[in-house]
Amino acid sequence: MVIVRAYNGLGNQMFQYALGRHLALLNGTELKIDTGAFADDPLREYELHRFKVRGSIASAAEVAHFREMEAADPQHYLRLMQKSRLFDPAILQARGEIYLHGFWQTERYFTQIRELLLDEFQLRTPPAEGAMKMAGRIEASNAVAVHVRRSDYVTNPKTTLHHGVLPLEYYQEAMRRMAGMVPDPVFFIFSDDPQWARENITPPGPAVCIEGNDASNGHEDLRLMRTCKHFIIANSSFSWWGAWLSGNPGKRVIAPLRWFAKPEIDTRDIVPPQWIRI
Template sequence: MKIVKILGGLGNQMFQYALYTALQRHHPDEMVMADLHGFNGYRRKYQLNEVFGIDIKQATCGMIAHVAYPYPNFQSWRFGSRLLPKRRTMCVEPHNFAIDHEAISRQGNTYYDGYWQHEEYFSDCRDILMERFHFPDFADEANTALAQRLEKEEAVSIHVRRTDYIGDKLFYDLTATDYYTQAIHYIRQHAQAQLFCIFSDDIVWCKTHLQPLLNDVEAIFADWNNGKQGIQDMHLMTLCRHHIIANSSFSWWGTWLATQTGAINIGPKLWWRRQAAVTPVPSHWITI
């Protein structure tokens, strides 16, 4: 029996589901399930069913008790995971987010607690994930019109995440103006960009700090997908050829799910403010 804890925003849920999928492929004779109890009392909700229509097998507290501590809600997990010792049947992601090369091949009953933000865990399941992380067709004029352009032109997506990172000691200010300056310069030197498409929770900041870097290339600031429609931004990212991502799993997936050839994908070398932390940016992308 393998149980994967799923918790976090949509991007992190996608990483955890990708691990779940890889475990299903590598352990076809074992039962693979998900622990969703952490969403009880959590500030975000489980979205994979709502966004992608994914049906996932959920573990009960009784099942979880065989391999880990059956926390009924977010607060109990938050405190218990810090105070209680790790059981031998628990596979907890390394503190510095390094790749655990034995995570997938591990035999026997196992409970997985972490984000697992490395494509090495699930790269051999790309065909399955591309099918399951399928976006529905756009139903509105603004997104439909932009999508048509992105599929025809050599477009670059830029993602900037600021609002919920301000004041967060782990994430804030790692992808500031210098990072985007260097990344945009690299793209302009190595690609014939026809259009920059900027996605952000702080469009005002982007217009102030990024617009001057784009010079004569057209820029579209996608500011209309708010609230539940935010997933449309990820869909639009996948239609771009080149990508400059933030230290955010949201734009990581918007890039990984893209299918255009000849892509230049750029990510930050520093993803977290934690000693010896390992970036989840794939080795075949460019880090700055």
């Protein structure tokens, strides 16, 4: 059995699931998802159930049993903790009963199962009528998704200190470059603070600000985002997945050079090498 600890927001839960799913396949075993962390997190909730994911919820008894057995038989019961933000090939080589605890933010843990994840990260429910109309506008244009992450990045001092807030200059330069790379771009702006984005983000071309979704249904933004053809992402796992899940083989993706506020954190493996970092 592989148990993966799910915690934090939707984008992070998707990274955790992706590695857990791949490692379970490599071990020829079932995947269980430990959702216990959300009992102590009033700001987050388990969200993977909205997708066509495979893997059942680990019971408290199963998690407790693993904890007992890893003490008694540490050679066969392996608790794998993330040591850094870099890819660790030893993780994929692990065999036995496994418990995963970390963010695992690199595609190098799951590129081999990309097609499977493209399917399993489809939402179970169909889009609402308004979302279907917006998806039609996106599909009919050379759509560029622009993700502006604010919320706790701005309001929570601890989060701001860790992640930082991207300056307007990043978006201005990214949109300028994107307009020079793709013909007739239409910029679709996704943000958890749409009013701020509408007032401050000024694309060099036609633009649409996506509104109507909040933290409780951000997965609907992700559904629309992945429909876009090109991407300007934030230092956010949410828009990372929006870009990664896009099926456009010629997509251009621009990502921030600094992913975290602290420069000592090595993030070279977070952004795929074919994406542009500025």
